[in-house]
Amino acid sequence: DAKTTQPTSMDCAEGRAANLPCNHSTISGNEYVYWYRQIHSQGPQYIIHGLKNNETNEMASLIITEDRKSSTLILPHATLRDTAVYYCIVRPGGTGTASKLTFGTGTRLQVTL
Amino acid sequence: GAVVSQHPSRVICKSGTSVKIECRSLDFQATTMFWYRQFPKQSLMLMATSNEGSKATYEQGVEKDKFLINHASLTLSTLTVTSAHPEDSSFYICSAYRGSSYEQYFGPGTRLTVT
Numbered sequence: 001d002a003k004t005t006q007p008t009s010m011d012c013a014e015g016r017a018a019n020l021p022c023n024h025s026t027i028s029g030n031e032y033v034y035w036y037r038q039i040h041s042q043g044p045q046y047i048i049h050g051l052k053n054n055e056t057n058e059m060a061s062l063i064i065t066e067d068r069k070s071s072t073l074i075l076p077h078a079t080l081r082d083t084a085v086y087y088c089i090v091r092p093g094g095t096g097t098a099s100k101l102t103f104g105t106g107t108r109l110q111v112t113l
Numbered sequence: 114g115a116v117v118s119q120h121p122s123r124v125i126c127k128s129g130t131s132v133k134i135e136c137r138s139l140d141f142q143a144t145t146m147f148w149y150r151q152f153p154k155q156s157l158m159l160m161a162t163s164n165e166g167s168k169a170t171y172e173q174g175v176e177k178d179k180f181l182i183n184h185a186s187l188t189l190s191t192l193t194v195t196s197a198h199p200e201d202s203s204f205y206i207c208s209a210y211r212g213s214s215y216e217q218y219f220g221p222g223t224r225l226t227v228t
Binding site for chain 2: 043049
């Protein structure tokens, strides 16, 4: 699996956009970029994923650079409930055994008043 | 949305005993489930991949005789920690893919404390 690099921690004021970067310079052509988050003492929660196009859903937007070597997760209006560890993961497509997720250390996002 | 449940949510057991943790996919069938372990202030570590009707695939360094995995149906996988010791105390989390969806759904986790 390609590795990812994320900042250890970030702060964001409530109501502002939170932009979480991720570097994945060794990503392969068939690998997707996934974002999950984990709120303290809970199981991870899926946020969004993409291959090469930018994606948006009700939770966030995912911006992938044209060379696919990096991406940014955007939470448009962060709230206190968005305080969590955010994981950027790259993996091949599919849902079988080969598509397991490898979690790195993630970015600890602290949203403050 | 898809829901994955785990039972129990918390368990305390004495050293040397065995503990079984259940993982259920509540509204979909899961041919593949995954088991993770998370120690305090650390990231999730994949322990094994559970395949319905066949043997689990364990990650390197995970003792298959200590962490028994059974995936007897398309909605249930169990993890049994045998002869538990204090160092097995951890947060155990399962996950599953729903059909052809590329989203992996996670359970709420089970906090195991071995005294």
